[in-house]
Amino acid sequence: MSATTAPVWTKVRQQPGALTRLFDWKPFLIFICLLPAVGLLMTFLTYPLGLGIWLAFTDQTIGRPGVWIGLENFVWLAEDPIFWGAVFYSVFYTAVATIGKFALGLWLALLLNQHLPMKSLLRAIILLPWIVPTVLSAIAFWWIYDPQFSIISYVLIEMGLRETPVDFINSAWPARWSLIVANIWRGIPFVAISLLAGLQTISPSLYEAALLDGASPWQRFRHITFPMLMPILAIVMTFSIIFTFTDFQLVYAITRGGPVNSTHLLATLAFQRGIPGGQLGEGAAIAVSMIPFLVFATLFSYFALARRKWQQGESND
Amino acid sequence: MTLEITRRTALAVGGSALVAGSAAAQIQTQPATPPNLPVERGASLRMLRPVRFVQPDEEVWRANCQRFAQQHGIEVRVDFVGWEDITQQTAVTANTGAGPDIIVGFDGAPHLFSTKIHDLTDVATYLGTKYGGWRPLAQAYGKKGDQWIGLPMGASGGPLIWRTSALKEAGFDTPPDDHAGFLRMCQALKRINKPAGFALGNAVGDGNAFANWLVWSHGGYLVDEQGAVAINSPATIKALEYLRELYPTFVPGTLAWGDISNNRAYSAGECFVTQNGVSLYFSMKNDPAMRALAEDTQMTPMPKGMIDAAPNAGLTLNAMVFRHSRAPNAAKALLQFLMEADQYDPWLRANIGYWSQPLNAYAASAVWDSDPKISVFRDTMNNNFWNGYKGPITEGSVAATADYVMVQMCASVASGVATARPAAAEAERRARRYFRSR
Numbered sequence: 001m002s003a004t005t006a007p008v009w010t011k012v013r014q015q016p017g018a019l020t021r022l023f024d025w026k027p028f029l030i031f032i033c034l035l036p037a038v039g040l041l042m043t044f045l046t047y048p049l050g051l052g053i054w055l056a057f058t059d060q061t062i063g064r065p066g067v068w069i070g071l072e073n074f075v076w077l078a079e080d081p082i083f084w085g086a087v088f089y090s091v092f093y094t095a096v097a098t099i100g101k102f103a104l105g106l107w108l109a110l111l112l113n114q115h116l117p118m119k120s121l122l123r124a125i126i127l128l129p130w131i132v133p134t135v136l137s138a139i140a141f142w143w144i145y146d147p148q149f150s151i152i153s154y155v156l157i158e159m160g161l162r163e164t165p166v167d168f169i170n171s172a173w174p175a176r177w178s179l180i181v182a183n184i185w186r187g188i189p190f191v192a193i194s195l196l197a198g199l200q201t202i203s204p205s206l207y208e209a210a211l212l213d214g215a216s217p218w219q220r221f222r223h224i225t226f227p228m229l230m231p232i233l234a235i236v237m238t239f240s241i242i243f244t245f246t247d248f249q250l251v252y253a254i255t256r257g258g259p260v261n262s263t264h265l266l267a268t269l270a271f272q273r274g275i276p277g278g279q280l281g282e283g284a285a286i287a288v289s290m291i292p293f294l295v296f297a298t299l300f301s302y303f304a305l306a307r308r309k310w311q312q313g314e315s316n317d
Numbered sequence: 318m319t320l321e322i323t324r325r326t327a328l329a330v331g332g333s334a335l336v337a338g339s340a341a342a343q344i345q346t347q348p349a350t351p352p353n354l355p356v357e358r359g360a361s362l363r364m365l366r367p368v369r370f371v372q373p374d375e376e377v378w379r380a381n382c383q384r385f386a387q388q389h390g391i392e393v394r395v396d397f398v399g400w401e402d403i404t405q406q407t408a409v410t411a412n413t414g415a416g417p418d419i420i421v422g423f424d425g426a427p428h429l430f431s432t433k434i435h436d437l438t439d440v441a442t443y444l445g446t447k448y449g450g451w452r453p454l455a456q457a458y459g460k461k462g463d464q465w466i467g468l469p470m471g472a473s474g475g476p477l478i479w480r481t482s483a484l485k486e487a488g489f490d491t492p493p494d495d496h497a498g499f500l501r502m503c504q505a506l507k508r509i510n511k512p513a514g515f516a517l518g519n520a521v522g523d524g525n526a527f528a529n530w531l532v533w534s535h536g537g538y539l540v541d542e543q544g545a546v547a548i549n550s551p552a553t554i555k556a557l558e559y560l561r562e563l564y565p566t567f568v569p570g571t572l573a574w575g576d577i578s579n580n581r582a583y584s585a586g587e588c589f590v591t592q593n594g595v596s597l598y599f600s601m602k603n604d605p606a607m608r609a610l611a612e613d614t615q616m617t618p619m620p621k622g623m624i625d626a627a628p629n630a631g632l633t634l635n636a637m638v639f640r641h642s643r644a645p646n647a648a649k650a651l652l653q654f655l656m657e658a659d660q661y662d663p664w665l666r667a668n669i670g671y672w673s674q675p676l677n678a679y680a681a682s683a684v685w686d687s688d689p690k691i692s693v694f695r696d697t698m699n700n701n702f703w704n705g706y707k708g709p710i711t712e713g714s715v716a717a718t719a720d721y722v723m724v725q726m727c728a729s730v731a732s733g734v735a736t737a738r739p740a741a742a743e744a745e746r747r748a749r750r751y752f753r754s755r
Binding site for chain 2: 164259
């Protein structure tokens with residue numbers, strides 16, 4: 001056996017290319033992977049929002065580019081009774097409609113949670129007002145509230161209960177209430193179905209235990225149903241407040257903010273000033289002024305309604 | 318919607334060629350030299366126009382454009398867009414410097430974009446000389462100073478429309494021409510439960526038409542000749558106090574009326590006197606079930622009140638040629654071609670009265686003899702009032718109209734939310750904002 005030099009086998013590790021090394025570098029990899037999502041968000045969320053906020057500080061109109069005018073739009077709005085009217089009605093509309101939707105929606109959810117014949121069909125029918133495109137239901141309400149051709153006025157007059165058509169949208173307060181009724185009608189299904197989902201997650205054993213302890217229906221509702229429903233109630237209420245506060249279609253299709261600007265919401269006023277009126281800057285300023293209200297509503301729902309104390313009784317922090 | 322030759326358009330071309338002979342005979346012309354507009358070779362034009370009232374409007378328009386294209390061996394494409402969209406599309410076109418070569422917009426649109434469009438003085442001067450001169454409303458919307466920046470092509474007016482039988486029952490043969498008489502008529506109609514009704518809601522067309530009539534016929538105006546806000550005047554306050562007396566005679570609900578509401582109420586026999594365009598009459602005339610109502614209907618100018626003629630700024634088609642066009646001569650030549658008798662008269666007749674001519678000679682068009690009831694529209698453009706009267710047409714006057722400054726001033730007094738003085742002051746405050754200089 002001749003001593004031959006055994007071939008030295010060393011594991012040759014290929015030096016990785018620059019590109020491979022780059023992709024192996026974690027910070028870069030994270031950056032690359034996030035890029036599509038960030039790009040989408042920047043293009044479709046941040047840019048329009050940023051542009052809207054920027055426009056609010058310019059005097060841009062449809063037809064000519066604007067220049068920076070600082071807070072001038074907001075100063076003007078602060079002295080504009082129509083703007084404050086819209087702020088008042090937006091808050092009033094949201095508050096009353098939300099209370100109405102939740103009272104009726106919770107009631108409906110409790111009813112639907114009972115054992116009823118044709119339960120699924122009933123639940124599907126309940127959803128109809130929510131499924132119908134808002135503009136369609138708005139046009140239906142527009143006819144229902146028409147000063148001359150309202151079906152309600154017609155029925156009342158035919159029955160001999162009234163002599164003249166009902167004034168639904170021809171003066172300020174009736175118009176405000178009429179719109180709130182239309183919004184409640186439209187919003188109930190969303191609340192009812194969401195709360196129904198919440199109700200069905202409550203374990204029946206809790207009710208059985210309560211029954212054995214001799215709890216009354218009210219006590220069962222107050223101490224089991226309501227606390228157990230709180231988390232979902234908070235979420236649904238947040239969404240509902242946001243939808244209601246930013247409502248546009250119902251008001252624009254039924255009254256266009258009239259009579260005499262008494263039913264403008266901030267969204268309809270922003271559109272009216274910005275697009276038909278051509279004052280893009282001012283319209284944007286009105287839209288931007290909605291942001292604090294929405295942030296407040298969201299924070300209120302999350303931090304107040306979702307507090308564990310509220311959900312699970314006084315002593316459990 | 319691109320221009321395609323269908324059997325229908327081909328027929329319309331033939332039809333308009335046939336009637337051309339009779340049209341030329343009827344429309345009196347004066348000798349005039351057309352401007353020298355050599356059409357660019359291989360040009361391709363795009364035109365934007367508001368949608369039609371009636372189907373033949375579109376057919377004849379397309380056929381006319383097609384003939385121009387064939388004569389010059391170029392391409393012409395016409396797009397029709399909704400009325401609400403035309404202002405925004407014009408603004409985008411003007412700001413981006415791209416898009417249609419020609420836009421037929423509404424009213425004062427060329428005044429907003431006067432730096433972005435071509436001067437049309439040569440074409441307008443030629444047409445004016447040839448066809449007996451431009452009517453006052455055409456001059457108001459078409460001219461900036463001595464320069465023509467837009468080419469008005471027609472206007473649609475809003476006279477008083479009323480039921481002969483109801484007026485007779487109330488003791489009137491025709492509506493009185495003065496404010497006091499008109500108020501008495503409305504009160505009498507209310508007593509016999511056949512009330513009048515005028516839109517006071519956010520109705521772009523009808524609401525502004527009535528509010529403008531009310532203020533103008535009392536001698537008031539939104540801005541003065543220099544463009545300074547002048548709405549808060551004794552004349553306006555007088556107008557608003559008049560409305561306070563007039564409003565209780567209206568059918569209930571007019572504060573919530575949109576543009577369509579008075580048509581519905583009138584057609585249903587709920588309202589017997591209102592102000593509207595010719596569409597209401599035609600919708601009744603063309604419906605066999607409503608023929609009787611159409612026959613009972615008359616249209617006359619609104620009461621002229623304290624001035625010498627009824628003020629009514631008709632909705633005006635106003636064409637402009639953009640500077641970004643690569644074929645400005647072709648664009649101007651096309652507009653001129655469309656306004657010549659061989660093209661314009663058939664188009665006017667196709668519109669059966671919806672649009673009324675800006676050039677005096679076309680008052681002789683056969684369209685105005687087709688139905689005696691529509692003859693009130695013959696002189697729609699013989700009117701000295703425009704939206705934003707009596708100032709220069711600016712962004713401010715357009716915005717103030719679109720934001721219902723005048724309508725809401727009237728509505729707040731009618732509804733009792735405000736009295737005349739505060740309402741006029743509020744309108745002044747809002748108008749100042751729109752007319753502020755930059």
